[in-house]
Amino acid sequence: MTKWSKEDRNHYNNSEVIREYEKMILEKYNALVKMQQNMNLNKEAQDSKLNQVTTDAANATKAIEGLGQAVNKLNLADDMEEAAEEVESKSEEDIFNETIEHLNDLAEIAEAEDDTVSLYEIERTIQELKDSRNEQEE
Numbered sequence: 115m116t117k118w119s120k121e122d123r124n125h126y127n128n129s130e131v132i133r134e135y136e137k138m139i140l141e142k143y144n145a146l147v148k149m150q151q152n153m154n155l156n157k158e159a160q161d162s163k164l165n166q167v168t169t170d171a172a173n174a175t176k177a178i179e180g181l182g183q184a185v186n187k188l189n190l191a192d193d194m195e196e197a198a199e200e201v202e203s204k205s206e207e208d209i210f211n212e213t214i215e216h217l218n219d220l221a222e223i224a225e226a227e228d229d230t231v232s233l234y235e236i237e238r239t240i241q242e243l244k245d246s247r248n249e250q251e252e
Contacts, residue, residue: 210247214240 118126126132224233234252 193222214243217243 141251217236221236221240223232224230
């Protein structure tokens with residue numbers, strides 16, 4: 115570092131340009147500090163609002179799920195009542211025939227798709243149902 119003479123240092127310290135420059139730097143620095151403080155306050159406010167919105171959304175989701183479960187229970191109860199009425203109105207013979215018919219439809223689909231394993235299992239199921247039916251009748 116070079117040493118300045120007293121006269122040069124005095125001119126530098128008393129220079130209007132340097133004083134204005136220092137003043138401008140301090141003003142800009144203070145403005146930046148204030149902006150940073152405002153940003154921190156805004157960020158905290160935004161975070162608290164975001165947390166509130168997140169909490170509200172979670173509560174709304176829980177309420178919707180509860181409503182959905184209640185609707186599902188009502189629908190299930192209605193479906194069970196309809197199924198019970200349908201079963202009561204059909205005889206055991208009708209239910210057996212419908213089951214065999216449904217299994218035959220599945221067997222046709224398996225045959226069309228060349229799914230021999232499924233076809234075999236379906237045919238075995240049909241035969242076992244018919245055998246158990248015959249045993250009950252005897």
